[in-house]
Amino acid sequence: MQAGILLAFASYLAFSCGDATLKAIGDRLPIFEVGFFISLFALLPALFTKRPEDTWSNVLVPKRPGLLLIGMASGTIGGILGVIAFTSLPLAEAYALIFLLPIFVTVFSWLVLKEEIGWRRWLAVFGGLAGVLLVVRPGFREVLPGHFAAIGVAICGAITVIVLRVLGPSERRVTLIGAVLVAAVVVNGALMIPQFKTPSHELWPLILFGGLVVGVAHFLIVMATRLAPAARVAPTQYSQIVWATIIGATFFGEFPDTIAMIGMVLVGVSGLFTFVREKEKTTWPEKTPLLRNR
Template identity: 75%
Template sequence: MQAGILLAFAAYFSFAGADASLKWIGPDLPIFEIGFFVSLFALLPALFTKRPEDNWGNVFVPKRPGLLALRMLSGTLGGIGGVIAFTTLPLAEAYALIFLLPIFVTVFSRVVLKEPVGWRRWLAVFGGLIGVLLVVRPGFREILPGHFAAILVAICGAATVIILRVLGPSERRITLIGAVLVAGIVVNGILMIPTYETPGRELWPVLLLGGVFAGMGHLLIVFATRLAPAARVAPTQYSQIVWAAVIGATFFGEYPDGLAMVGMALVGVSGLFTLVREEQRFGWPSRIPLIRNR
């Protein structure tokens, strides 16, 4: 149990490192080119998530191809939105918006799956929205494309969770992870062609590091859920806000003010509460394979 939770913290630190790499590269390369190379390099560590009983052909042999295509679409759009968000916003601010994901899960659960949603979960939704308003402060601060991109990431992540509730019990993990990485490589590879710029020599190590960080995050989170229940592992994802604040201050000179920190705390508490209620009422860990949805 303890080893699994420690691996989960390491996984989300790795994801935060990948996102910081995106921010570092952001001013120097087009969005789709960043997404292509990071997805390509992320595929290498993620290959080790393969179970002995699986084979590489399983990635392209889904049992429910229609739903897997939706999973690939939501994952690819979320990945592109993540690149835009992290290259244009402070790290901690981007995470605060992305962590609206559990709130969108609550809304989608009610609208799409017709699940009952009690007043406590609606209160968590309201609290999360207040937190976002404190972070973004529309009317007092400039609204950037990155803000909309981060919200798109949260919506795509929530859609992924809903899809995985149906796909999770039947599809192989290698299919769920590998198909999305391959889709990200193909889509970004096509979209980057019109604006392609050969990365400078100084960018290749950062691109490689970002991809390895992302792939290692997937690998570590898979190992973590083999050692500890997903209900214990899932809340560790909110450590990314702490990592983002530390990395942002250390490498990018980003220091959230008091109101922003209160807002981030509200978003985090609302999301954690939603995760707990999901687990208590609907058996969430047994129905959703825990993989990163950003």
């Protein structure tokens, strides 16, 4: 259990490093080209998540391809929006908006799965929205496309989670992770062709590092959920907002003000409370495999 949780913390540190790489690349490459190369290099370490007893034939053939396609679409769109968010917003601010994901999961569960949502979870929903208002402060600060992109990442991630609730018990984790990464490679590869720009020599180390570190993060999170229940591992994702604050301040000179920090804490607490309540009310956190939703 402890080893699994430590691996999860390491995984989310790796994910944060990958997101910081996106910010470092910035607008020096087109969005789709960044998505293509990062997904391509991330695919390599992720392939090692295959269990020894599995064969490539059953890993590559999903049991429910229709639902998997929905997950692939939401994961790919979320990835593209993630590139926009992290290249245009401070890291911690982008995470604060992306961490609306469990709030959207609650709302979608009520709308799609017809789950009963108690007043405490609705209170957490409104608490999360209040936190976002403190971070973004529309009317007092300029609202950028990156803000909408980050919220879009959260919505896509919530759709992916809903799909995983159905696919989790039947599909292998390497199938779920590999399918999203392959879809990202194919879609971004096709869309980058009209505006393809050969990366400069100084960008290649960033691209290679960003892709490999994301792939390693996927590998670590799968190993973590083999050692500890997914429900125990999932809350460690909120450590990303700490990593983002440290990385943003150290490498990009980003220092959130007090109001923004209060908003980030409010979003994080609301998300964690939502997850705890869902664990009490339903069994899905115990059986849903963790997957990077972008």
